[in-house]
Amino acid sequence: DIVMTQSPLSLSVTPGEPASISCRSSQSLLRSNGAHSLGWYVQKPGQSPQLLIYLGSNRASGVPDRFSGSGSGTDFTLKISRVEAEDVGVYYCMQGLQSPLTFGQGTKVEIK
């Protein structure tokens, strides 16, 4: 199985400040078409997860542009340019290259 490792596991951020979450995979997530099979999800308290970023760097429909995804190979980053109170939740990266699909442990983001 591809192991996904996130850091940090928790993050306390002042509103308006940036935040960054790292995700590392145990093998490259590069697809034959040049895209990376890496997605980012947020699970807000009491809710189902929701898609933020797909194929490494593409924002899902309706996702604010303060969220961005980057990276290549085995190292990926989710950045929030200016954290807002509504961004509280647990953020997960997920690899979709190989079965079984696997998730990182999650990064809990809270507001200071």
Next chain:
Amino acid sequence: QVQLQESGPGLVKPSQTLSLTCTVSGGSITRGPDYWTWLRQPAGKGLEWIGRIIASGGTNYNPSLKSRVTISKDTSKNEFSLKLSSVTAADTAVYYCARRSGSTLGFESWGQGTLVTVSS
């Protein structure tokens, strides 16, 4: 907009079979490239992919559960189902059904989740 809704017993006895159904609205499970998927999340823990079914009926399961899992579909009802046999307390979790887009490869639609407790 595709919506999904899980249903099934919230309590299952050890050694019995967990059975859940996901009813899909706003889209068809016969839609070509999408993956109709089951995932689960034990309380306070992360997400685990259980397996998926596609329009043709082809399935793919997590090897860690493969011997106990069956995912099937009923196109006449626009539903897909999960059966997990020989359950133990370790199978207690919130179970989600979700649609993974065949184009973005992201899980674009999720059910609200249903808690299944394994206990006698």
